[in-house]
Amino acid sequence: MGKIRRYTIEGTILEIPIYWEERSQRYLEDYSSLLEHPVHTKDGYPIFLTIEDACPDAEMQDDDPSSIDCGSCRYYRQTPGTLLGVCRNEKRRWDADIRKSDERKEEIIE
Numbered sequence: 001m002g003k004i005r006r007y008t009i010e011g012t013i014l015e016i017p018i019y020w021e022e023r024s025q026r027y028l029e030d031y032s033s034l035l036e037h038p039v040h041t042k043d044g045y046p047i048f049l050t051i052e053d054a055c056p057d058a059e060m061q062d063d064d065p066s067s068i069d070c071g072s073c074r075y076y077r078q079t080p081g082t083l084l085g086v087c088r089n090e091k092r093r094w095d096a097d098i099r100k101s102d103e104r105k106e107e108i109i110e
């Protein structure tokens with residue numbers, strides 16, 4: 001098994017694989033699995049990369065036209081030491097009602 005870094009972000013444990021990058025001579029985090037399988041905090045807030053494209057519900061912290069990603073949004077809460085953070089926008093929250101209806105849909109499909 002390769003090396004990992006473990007984070008606990010608002011109650012959700014994430015294990016991020018890391019790899020050695022020759023050019024920068026340091027370990028970098030591999031977020032590919034996270035991008036394929038998005039995760040949420042225990043309260044249903046999505047965990048995103050700071051560099052992800054801003055969504056239509058974004059409210060940027062400034063009027064800078066270069067502010068185009070989650071990291072520039074006032075709803076984003078950066079986790080220290082990684083590119084990960086939490087979107088605290090209620091509109092993006094995966095709440096219990098949606099979860100229940102998704103579970104019901106899965107039951108019907110099966």
Ligand code: SF4
Binds near residue numbers: 089
């Ligand atoms: S932090 Fe949330 S609200 Fe802001 S741009 Fe990202 S997904 Fe959208």
